[in-house]
Amino acid sequence: MIKNINYTDENVLNQELDGIFHKSWFFVGLSDKLQNKNDYITYRCGSVSVFVQNFGEQLKCFSNICLHRFNNIHKGNEGNGHVICSYHNWVYDDNGNPMVRSACLKEELTSCSRSKLEQHEVEICGRFVFAKVNKKDSVSLKEFLGTFYDKLFELSSFFQEIINHETIVLNHKANWKLLVENVLECYHCSSVHKETLVPIGIGGKKPENHFYENGHDKVDYPIRTTALQTEREAKLSFLTKTEYSHKSLQHWYIFPNLFISSTAGNLFYVGKLSPEKPNLTNLYAEFVKPTYTGLTKKEGMLLNAYAQASLDSSKRVIFEDRDILEVIQKNLSIILNDKQIFGEEEFRIEAFHQNIKNIINYK
Incomplete structure (x- = not known):
């Protein structure tokens, strides 16, 4: 068994977040919460802050951090709404691209190191919705769950x-x-x-x-x-x-x-x-x-x-x-x-x- 210090140490938690939660698939929520267009669920864990949203034809998972001043795009755990940051009303389309509505915004985007919201993998098993932020890991949800996928x-x-x-x-x-x-x-x-x-x-x-x-x-x-x-x-x-x-x-x-x-x-x-x-x-x-x-x-x-x-x-x-x-x-x-x-x-x-x-x- 592990020592008690490994339940209290910040460095240990960071290791666990990087090696476990940020490495492979994690559960986001039930698809029941994503039945209507623009329904969303958020999940935050360590350096992971994402939302999964129903864009009408498919579910997509994006970073929940606005490119502009790093406010959360969606607040709370779940809801329904367009992809709009509540701080300065930056709006994003269903591919995570900022919708340029003024010359000022266009100029701001040129100085941004990221041109769009980072997109992540999302898959569904029955009614269970999972996401994965590690792009180096090519393991599918079915491979990750193994026999438990069908179960x-x-x-x-x-x-x-x-x-x-x-x-x-x-x-x-x-x-x-x-x-x-x-x-x-x-x-x-x-x-x-x-x-x-x-x-x-x-x-x-x-x-x-x-x-x-x-x-x-x-x-x-x-x-x-x-x-x-x-x-x-x-x-x-x-x-x-x-x-x-x-x-x-x-x-x-x-x-x-x-x-x-x-x-x-x-x-x-x-x-x-x-x-x-x-x-x-x-x-x-x-x-x-x-x-x-x-x-x-x-x-x-x-x-x-x-x-x-x-x-x-x-x-x-x-x-x-x-x-x-x-x-x-x-x-x-x-x-x-x-x-x-x-x-x-x-x-x-x-x-x-x-x-x-x-x-x-x-x-």
Whole structure:
């Protein structure tokens, strides 16, 4: 395992950003957010600041930094609008070229070292949108994801609609690796999530159906039969009509920044992380209702109420985890040269760190 200092050191984070996040494909968002012309999603990570936008006929990815005075072109995480910088109204076309509207602007462009916004690769797998800023790396998204490409494509075919209208953004005063470690095990579920996950049978059973390939990871955490589960299944029998049925908390980690989970096929969580500092990581969360078959009108109404309640409970789980991770981050700074202990049920974390060690030369 890596020393605690590698969760707190600025130079280490810069190595990780350059060697991992800036080198190959990373997740930007769901295509559901890019259905209309001029819909866009932004993503910022280290020296990467990009937006992916629907230009009518195709999605394109550009640098989100104006050529003029380096303001962000698109603000916020998502929205709809033309490619216009809000500082001096510099307008760009769908190829990233500034639209020259005056002699003054033309003169300014002659002194600019870049003639257009830098364009980057963007590809879609099912409903998952990925981008890559490293032009030296010719690996396609399909090659990058390997076997997980078809798995993700199929998984997203069971997505019906995003429940939360705006992406939920949660700042974590913790290193990005701590966020990954936390989701790669359910060993903590029975203690940290006593009031949220335990009552619905999650935690306490060993994981099953583990699949790992090139840093990407998927596993099932079996759901125990509890009194609450039995009562809920009796009252909400329509939940069995989900088209993605499984008796587990299923979790996916797509290296380096995408988390996906499915709770018995009745709610999908899609999370995206962005490292900001060694002790600060942004987590962006979407909650997706799965597809169902044969629902009556009444069952559809009940399902909407259930989805909202599940959304609230799932957000609470994230807050519970965040509280723990922020305490751990503080303590890592006290014991810099020590290492965390990972046991038998944390085998996914071992694989995660081994993959990073193959990329980053930690001290």
